[in-house]
Amino acid sequence: MAIKKMGWKELMPGDAISGGTAAEFETGDWRSEKPIFHKENCINCYFCWAYCPDSAILLDENKKVVGIDYKYCKGCGICDRECPTKKEKRAITMETERK
């Protein structure tokens, strides 16, 4: 679909654009590793939510962690690294996308 491009007089001054444009940029389509969320082990500390650089940790209406938004998760693994759960009861583990 052809998008009509704005002329220079229609642009916001100062090379500015309104915020939130990262929502239109799906960073999840070139992931090589993906985090897997294990709900039963999650302690809801929000470390993964706070550290995620792409706001890809999903919370439910009660603000409990419920999973990963794979549309934006680029598989950096920061959530897995920061997750404080014990080795045998991990809330987040990483696996390879291409098997």
Add this chain to the structure above:
Amino acid sequence: MPRIARTGNEAMAEAMRQINPHVVAAYPITPATEIVMIFAGFVANGVVDTQFVAVESEHSAMSACVGAAAAGCRVMTGTSSQGLQLMSEILPIASALALPIVLCEVNRALSGPINIHCDHSDTMAVRDFGWIQIFAENAQEAYDSVLQAVVIAENMQVRLPAMVTTDGFIISHCMERVEALEDAEVKKYVGEFKAVNSVLDVGKPLTMGCLDLQDYYFEHKMPIVESMKKAKDVILEVGLDFGKQFGREYGLVENYKMDDAEIAMVAMGSTCGTARVVVDELRGKGVKAGLLKVRAFRPFPAEEIKQSLSKLKSVAIMDRSDMFKNQGGQVFTEIRSAMYGGANSPILTNYIYGLGGREISLDDIRKIFAEQKKNAESGEVSQLIQHFGVRI
């Protein structure tokens, strides 16, 4: 109106104190060090409310200025020569983001060889970055122009960064009488800062300076083109208004005894003061000599210059830096281009002079005017471009 004895640097620092900007980020460099050093003293003594950011380089200084201005602050800094060069990666970002930063620049030769004295090569090297450039002839003009630069840069039709320059040592370190404004007058004159964008406004989230490729980069350059056009009128309006309010009027150019002149000199900065003396001398002998001072180099006042010069017979265009392109210096190049297509054009000759602070004396200027007189009489150009005052 208090009369004070100030060097160019002190006068600029005094203007900064009275403007009381939100943020100053700066790094010292000869001969501009004093401006920010004196200002840092004002900060330390609590006489201004400014947040002073002491940085590790001029690159960081201009980066911090851009950040602070993007956050919605009134921002100022000062530098010279190599410092301006180190800022140059960030300078075009300031204009693209429409940030009205005001920079006190002291003209100093670029290395190499290393030199600390005046020429215009540093300021000329950044002339095409979308910054307004105003050249001051003396400490008074430096003081007045810094105050005006804030008003010009922050004008909603303009919204561009501006640099006001003095000539290194010749103005920056020379003590002169300066008529300053009262603190309250300056406060009223510059007014409250009005931010257009603020990246820290959580109520209106926005992004500035995005990656901008083939589809939008070109469009994002156009506001600079438009603002520079409007800046010409705004500089004139602000200069006239300053005259009405405080008695000293300014323009884009200054015509000195140009009305009936047949020969003239075009110069910028401190050299104009020397040229005035020779013009007066020649007028006393009945020679119709004049001086055209270019005060604003960006935006370039092409029409005004054309109007001033078109009736003359021969004009010496003074350039305190060379472009190394075998076609003369920046001022000459611009004026030759401005005069193209006009019905009348005088003989234009270029004098590249004073590099690295080499003195330009009254005798030198007398000699240049004598050459113009000869050109005017013969109608021929003896030498189109010359490096004046260099030993062979």
